Amino acid sequence: MKLKTRIKNKIMSNITAAEVNKLRKATGAGMMDCKKALVEANGNFESAIENLRKKGQKVAAKRADRESSEGAVIAMVNDQMNKGVVISLNCETDFVAKNESFIEFAKSLCKIAVNCSSVEELLSSKYESMNVSEKLIEQTGVIGEKLEIGSFELINSEYVGFYIHAGNKIATLVGLSNKFEGSEELSKNIAMQVAAMNPIALNEDGVSKDIIEKEIEIAKEQLRAEGKPETMLDNIAKGKLKKFFKESTLINQAYIKDNKSSVNDYVKSVNQDCEITDFKRVALV
Numbered sequence: 001m002k003l004k005t006r007i008k009n010k011i012m013s014n015i016t017a018a019e020v021n022k023l024r025k026a027t028g029a030g031m032m033d034c035k036k037a038l039v040e041a042n043g044n045f046e047s048a049i050e051n052l053r054k055k056g057q058k059v060a061a062k063r064a065d066r067e068s069s070e071g072a073v074i075a076m077v078n079d080q081m082n083k084g085v086v087i088s089l090n091c092e093t094d095f096v097a098k099n100e101s102f103i104e105f106a107k108s109l110c111k112i113a114v115n116c117s118s119v120e121e122l123l124s125s126k127y128e129s130m131n132v133s134e135k136l137i138e139q140t141g142v143i144g145e146k147l148e149i150g151s152f153e154l155i156n157s158e159y160v161g162f163y164i165h166a167g168n169k170i171a172t173l174v175g176l177s178n179k180f181e182g183s184e185e186l187s188k189n190i191a192m193q194v195a196a197m198n199p200i201a202l203n204e205d206g207v208s209k210d211i212i213e214k215e216i217e218i219a220k221e222q223l224r225a226e227g228k229p230e231t232m233l234d235n236i237a238k239g240k241l242k243k244f245f246k247e248s249t250l251i252n253q254a255y256i257k258d259n260k261s262s263v264n265d266y267v268k269s270v271n272q273d274c275e276i277t278d279f280k281r282v283a284l285v
Helices: 002-014 017-027 031-040 045-062 100-113 119-124 132-143 183-197 209-225 230-248 263-270
Strands: 070-077 083-091 148-156 159-164 170-176 258-262 276-283
Touching: 017 031, 017 045, 031 045, 045 132, 070 100, 070 159, 070 170, 070 276, 083 100, 083 159, 083 170, 083 276, 100 119, 100 132, 100 148, 119 132, 119 148, 132 148, 148 170, 148 276, 159 183, 170 183, 183 263, 183 276, 209 230, 258 263, 263 276
Parallel strands: none
Antiparallel strands: 070 083, 083 148, 159 170, 170 276
16 A cells, blocks of 8 residues: 555656646646646556546536536637537536636637537537547536537528627527628627527518417407407407517517617618528527
């Protein structure tokens, strides 16, 4: 036993600060965790990384049933500005979500996600010496909280813009039908609209039949409560449905920077030939 202790102490004394710092930069783990991992690996760098990964697996297994409703939402577009992605990196606490290294990790994942077409492809993509799924497990061990990709949304269009709200809790993407000199400003303004007003669809055609039927029934119940005769309910309910579309579909909403105009009016005032093709919104609020 004393011999094992002497050997361990000797290994510890041979581990340099530079080696510990190298492992810390590679994994994000704390200095003491890095030194312990190197000692357990007899100074072997790759084995030390594997030790930290195994620690992450143990922590991940213990915290698998924990709720991960906090985190950071990040959006990015590719260099051609014709594809955008928004992801959420979820964690357990707001304390971790606000940590700068956690936010930088989320951004690094989003850079990879821009070149992916699904969350499955993202998780299997290379991240340093491992894949993203393995990196999440490793960082679970480093941080001590459950980490997972909570959302993955993408848009392909002639031009894609994005907006990330302060605090990294809401991020949006907007696709435009064509690219022109003012498309960056236009797409950002519309993306801010989506963040603030949370539309349920691009236009009336995008609203599901179930939602329409539900809104009509709600309107009729309200009218019955007001004592309106049954013969008038259908026509009045249709009017209320139009109001619902105006408030809930993106192109029909009042533009937040000029509520006298609709979003569609604003788009046409910038470029008559431009249309919004799609939008995505991810929020952790």
